[in-house]
Amino acid sequence: MTSPLQHIVIAYFYIFSYLLPVMSTLNLYLAISKEREQDQPRHWILMIAEENATHGIFYHITGGPMHGKPYEVTIEPKRVESHGIDKRHLIAQILEKREG
Numbered sequence: 001m002t003s004p005l006q007h008i009v010i011a012y013f014y015i016f017s018y019l020l021p022v023m024s025t026l027n028l029y030l031a032i033s034k035e036r037e038q039d040q041p042r043h044w045i046l047m048i049a050e051e052n053a054t055h056g057i058f059y060h061i062t063g064g065p066m067h068g069k070p071y072e073v074t075i076e077p078k079r080v081e082s083h084g085i086d087k088r089h090l091i092a093q094i095l096e097k098r099e100g
Contacts, residue, residue: 025051026094031058034086040066047088049080056080 026048033043049056058078063069080088 024096027051027090028092028094029056030089030091031082031085032087032089033084042086045085047078047080048094051093054080058082 027050029047029049031045031047033045035042043060045058045060047056047058055077057075059073059075061071062074063072
């Protein structure tokens with residue numbers, strides 16, 4: 001049985017593997033933020049970056065009741081080795097498409 005998060009990850013995998021003009025191997029990660037305040041939930045991020053890249057694209061949620069704002073999906077470039085990230089888990093690799 002798959003969880004909702006696994007369904008999201010699988011959907012992202014298919015979107016990126018079929019829609020992006022892939023030039024090299026892309027890595028899809030689930031990143032977990034560092035704990036900012038005690039007893040507060042950790043932030044999670046979907047990150048996609050080329051193999052050995054210093055920067056990637058982060059897909060994450062901002063806002064919410066703790067911030068007094070509606071939830072919003074944020075897509076932005078950031079450093080792969082961001083100081084706010086505690087752990088990064090490789091979920092999938094999207095390999096270069098070869099013609100022919």
